[in-house]
Amino acid sequence: MSKRIDVKDLNVYYGDFLAVEDVTINIEAKSVTAFIGPSGCGKSTFLRTLNRMHEVLPGARVEGEVLLDGDNLYGTGVDPVTVRSQIGMVFQRPNPFPTMSIRDNVLAGVKLNNKKISKGEADVLVERSLKGANLWNEVKDRLDKPGSGLSGGQQQRLCIARAIAVEPQVILMDEPCSALDPISTLAIEDLINELKDQYTVVIVTHNMQQAARVSDRTAFFNIAGTGKPGKLIEVGDTHTIFSNPTQKATEDYVSGRFG
Amino acid sequence: MTATSLTSTQGAGRAGDKIFSGAALAAGCLILAVLFGVALFLVVQAIPALTAPAAEIQGGEGFFAYIWPIVIGTLIAAVIALVIATPIAIGVALFISHFAPRGLASGLGYVVDLLAAIPSVIYGAWGAAFLAKEISPAYNWLADNMGWLPIFQGPASATGKTILTAGIVLSVMVLPIITSLSREIFLQTPKLHEEAALALGATRWEMIKMSVLPFARPGIISAVMLGLGRALGETMAVALVLSSGALTASLIKSGNQTIAAEIALNFPEASGLKVSTLIAAGLVLFVITLAVNMIARWIITRHKEFSGAN
Numbered sequence: 106m107s108k109r110i111d112v113k114d115l116n117v118y119y120g121d122f123l124a125v126e127d128v129t130i131n132i133e134a135k136s137v138t139a140f141i142g143p144s145g146c147g148k149s150t151f152l153r154t155l156n157r158m159h160e161v162l163p164g165a166r167v168e169g170e171v172l173l174d175g176d177n178l179y180g181t182g183v184d185p186v187t188v189r190s191q192i193g194m195v196f197q198r199p200n201p202f203p204t205m206s207i208r209d210n211v212l213a214g215v216k217l218n219n220k221k222i223s224k225g226e227a228d229v230l231v232e233r234s235l236k237g238a239n240l241w242n243e244v245k246d247r248l249d250k251p252g253s254g255l256s257g258g259q260q261q262r263l264c265i266a267r268a269i270a271v272e273p274q275v276i277l278m279d280e281p282c283s284a285l286d287p288i289s290t291l292a293i294e295d296l297i298n299e300l301k302d303q304y305t306v307v308i309v310t311h312n313m314q315q316a317a318r319v320s321d322r323t324a325f326f327n328i329a330g331t332g333k334p335g336k337l338i339e340v341g342d343t344h345t346i347f348s349n350p351t352q353k354a355t356e357d358y359v360s361g362r363f364g
Numbered sequence: 365m366t367a368t369s370l371t372s373t374q375g376a377g378r379a380g381d382k383i384f385s386g387a388a389l390a391a392g393c394l395i396l397a398v399l400f401g402v403a404l405f406l407v408v409q410a411i412p413a414l415t416a417p418a419a420e421i422q423g424g425e426g427f428f429a430y431i432w433p434i435v436i437g438t439l440i441a442a443v444i445a446l447v448i449a450t451p452i453a454i455g456v457a458l459f460i461s462h463f464a465p466r467g468l469a470s471g472l473g474y475v476v477d478l479l480a481a482i483p484s485v486i487y488g489a490w491g492a493a494f495l496a497k498e499i500s501p502a503y504n505w506l507a508d509n510m511g512w513l514p515i516f517q518g519p520a521s522a523t524g525k526t527i528l529t530a531g532i533v534l535s536v537m538v539l540p541i542i543t544s545l546s547r548e549i550f551l552q553t554p555k556l557h558e559e560a561a562l563a564l565g566a567t568r569w570e571m572i573k574m575s576v577l578p579f580a581r582p583g584i585i586s587a588v589m590l591g592l593g594r595a596l597g598e599t600m601a602v603a604l605v606l607s608s609g610a611l612t613a614s615l616i617k618s619g620n621q622t623i624a625a626e627i628a629l630n631f632p633e634a635s636g637l638k639v640s641t642l643i644a645a646g647l648v649l650f651v652i653t654l655a656v657n658m659i660a661r662w663i664i665t666r667h668k669e670f671s672g673a674n
Contacts, residue, residue: 156563158559158562158563161559161562163466186565186566187565188565189563189564189565189566190564190565191565193563193564194559194563196556196559196563200554200556200559200560202557202560202574202575202578203557203578203579204578204579205578213561213564214564214565217565217566217567217570218565218567218570264560267560267564268563268564271564
């Protein structure tokens with residue numbers, strides 16, 4: 106239940122401002138693709154176009170095609186709500202619903218669109234999702250307690266459980282570890298490794314070691330200067346990008362030399 | 365180079381601190397003193413009415429028999445106002461905060477705030493001279509078709525000056541309070557939570573149900589309670605609109621009275637024990653609003669664990 110994403114000639118705008126220019130990239134199914142690059146280069150912006158979260162902001166729009174196994178997400182008649190239910194997202198800061206219990210947080214996406222689910226099915230799903238997010242053992246005795254009472258790392262894994270509970274085709278992660286301590290980060294990275302057996306995972310990270318550890322393929326984004334659009338410089342196998350990139354800019358970035 | 369002692373303080377730099385903390389303390393104490401003073405005044409002045417022989421109180425059956433019909437009348441008018449105003453106010457606030465295009469939203473917000481700037485006597489005049497007349501055919505219809513419900517029992521008032529009309533006027537008056545407070549709270553919903561819902565595939569309404577309303581719940585309760593305080597205490601509009609009388613269950617007959625209007629209408633000509641009776645009625649109103657606020661706080665804290673504050 107995972108699909109590939111092919112992006113063709115995508116331009117991303119905030120109003121009249123071109124934020125990301127002319128991205129063409131293929132994201133393989135059942136693999137982890139990492140987006141790296143300096144702050145402001147548009148990697149998070151680009152990630153948000155992959156599940157149509159970009160257009161939540163007023164004035165934001167895109168030109169070009171994003172194909173999920175050949176179906177254009179931006180085709181006419183495509184409902185962004187349906188797109189988002191198939192392409193899950195995990196955010197930079199953990200954002201469990203504070204008024205919901207741990208259990209209800211996991212079920213939040215499943216209960217959308219007036220879907221009914223029996224208590225037995227719900228119990229099975231909650232356990233499977235929390236186990237899938239490596240969180241079950243830590244929370245199984247307090248499923249009715251609020252999700253906001255967990256630690257930051259646990260909250261982030263709860264958000265991952267919430268995302269996988271709806272059985273998406275793709276999971277997008279926008280710097281999922283940047284607010285977490287190293288131990289929690291390790292837990293998430295282990296989890297990403299397990300997730301790729303079933304899902305297509307795309308992760309934005311500032312941490313190049315993390316990209317090297319978790320991803321199969323890496324895409325490097327860069328920006329020529331303030332006010333200029335971000336561009337995809339190079340994409341390839343993670344090993345190649347970090348050891349033998351074709352572009353000078355990539356080599357400078359991954360080796361820590363700038364400008 | 366001389367070492368500066370850690371214990372030395374520069375007098376000039378700390379004067380501002382002292383003045384400010386003193387002023388803040390004084391302001392805080394003043395509030396307590398005023399509240400205590402008002403409560404003390406009410407209690408002291410009300411004692412004669414509470415201890416007087418039953419026959420000497422208006423109506424001749426003691427203070428309790430005098431006060432409870434107008435307590436009920438007060439509550440009926442306030443509840444009608446809130447039942448009408450709350451859903452409309454939340455709807456308007458949601459429209460302004462999450463649905464309307466930006467230009468329309470600010471214009472609409474401004475108009476709603478203007479509603480709060482209209483003096484209550486004007487609402488009263490509008491209710492008595494216009495609304496009561498226009499709405500009385502509707503009361504006749506209610507009496508004819510839904511008269512089997514005690515609250516719509518006929519015959520309807522010919523003038524339309526009933527507790528239901530008063531409640532409707534009150535609802536217009538509390539609408540801007542609830543709307544503007546709710547709107548502020550809705551706008552404060554963290555983007556993070558809204559995006560969490562949207563990213564799961566929630567529609568806009570589902571997003572509002574999952575993230576905006578739960579976040580805003582304590583704020584909505586506070587807003588409604590503030591509106592309730594206004595509705596309970598509102599005097600002029602009710603005094604003008606309502607053709608008062610004995611307590612009746614029917615909302616569309618003339619009758620019923622609220623505490624605030626009762627005090628306003630009778631106070632100028634009252635003397636002796638009558639003054640004391642009216643002040644005692646004021647004390648009862650004070651206790652009711654205090655209780656309402658305490659219940660609201662209790663409701664808000666009951667769900668603190670899930671409030672998102674932790």
